[in-house]
Amino acid sequence: MGESGCGKSVTALSIMRLVAQPPGEYVGGEIYFAGQDLLDVPEKTMRSIRGGQIGMIFQDPMACLNPTMTIGKQIAEGLQIHLKLRAGEARQRAIALLEQVGIPAPQQRVDAFPHQFSGGMRQRVMIAMALACNPRLLIADEPTTALDVTVQAQILELIGSVCKELGTSLILITHDLGVVAGIADRVIVMYAGKVIEEGPTDELFANPRHPYTQGLLSSVPRLDEARQQELSTIEGAPPDLLHPPSGCPFMPRCAFARAACHSMPPLEALTNQPAHRKACWADVTDPRQQATAERRQQARRQALQAAFQTAGEKVAQGS
Numbered sequence: 001m002g003e004s005g006c007g008k009s010v011t012a013l014s015i016m017r018l019v020a021q022p023p024g025e026y027v028g029g030e031i032y033f034a035g036q037d038l039l040d041v042p043e044k045t046m047r048s049i050r051g052g053q054i055g056m057i058f059q060d061p062m063a064c065l066n067p068t069m070t071i072g073k074q075i076a077e078g079l080q081i082h083l084k085l086r087a088g089e090a091r092q093r094a095i096a097l098l099e100q101v102g103i104p105a106p107q108q109r110v111d112a113f114p115h116q117f118s119g120g121m122r123q124r125v126m127i128a129m130a131l132a133c134n135p136r137l138l139i140a141d142e143p144t145t146a147l148d149v150t151v152q153a154q155i156l157e158l159i160g161s162v163c164k165e166l167g168t169s170l171i172l173i174t175h176d177l178g179v180v181a182g183i184a185d186r187v188i189v190m191y192a193g194k195v196i197e198e199g200p201t202d203e204l205f206a207n208p209r210h211p212y213t214q215g216l217l218s219s220v221p222r223l224d225e226a227r228q229q230e231l232s233t234i235e236g237a238p239p240d241l242l243h244p245p246s247g248c249p250f251m252p253r254c255a256f257a258r259a260a261c262h263s264m265p266p267l268e269a270l271t272n273q274p275a276h277r278k279a280c281w282a283d284v285t286d287p288r289q290q291a292t293a294e295r296r297q298q299a300r301r302q303a304l305q306a307a308f309q310t311a312g313e314k315v316a317q318g319s
Helices: 008-015 043-049 071-082 087-100 119-131 149-166 177-183 201-206 211-218 287-318
Strands: 054-057 137-141 169-173 186-191 194-200 268-270 273-278
Touching (some): 008 137, 087 119, 137 149, 149 177, 194 201, 201 273
Parallel strands (some): 054 137, 137 169
Antiparallel strands (some): 268 273
16 A cells, blocks of 8 residues: 555556566566566466466556457457467356446347446456456455446445456555455565555554554544544655655655664564564664654744745735
């Protein structure tokens, strides 16, 4: 999880080896799946993995579905390529998949085109396509974007139930903290292209150890807070990734920043919590560091208020 532009979708596309080269480039690292580094396998092998062993649900189903082909043919295409099914068998399997993901009257809708489906139904079709070959891994890239809240819940429930039924692992990409809390077993938090914290969901939500994760969680409105409670925000803006900063990318916005932050901290396990890792030089649980951070935040708020007041006075004088 992470805010828009932090690198979540690029990470997913990198796993699938769908980053165009150029302009993109794989500059380092490894992507291990089923005991092999996907960056080293031939493209022919990768084509058999992509869509076969690894399925992906993209953000915008209307942009991903071929408008000139029926839904049935688009689902059957993958079945014929990866499972070597005959045309008739692939069609029957496509109908069964549409029924499995909750498409009404699948025998008739299998011959419909993408524009004849609603947004929620198109996303169900994408789920059917991604799971058609019973993949070992499913990557869902913000699968509920632009859907109504009730439809979002239905889609997420569908993804979870089908993955459980098939024994498929799920990588869910989202910036919705509620979705993360309800579905994920483990969470990876990204900021400006870097993994800055990861751990079991319950542990990370209850005990965030990176200042950015703390800010992200505290910015969510809570029903148990006072009605007039001021919403918490993270000051500043993410860095320009065309010219990334040296060291920790969150340092300019961080109230816990120190001289050591000019070098990027490693992602290390917490003491006595090997499953919970953070990339931060600070200890956000230290009372002295907390007091220093609070003073910095207070000074920043006062400076911002003074700047707004000065700007307002100038506008008033000009009018």
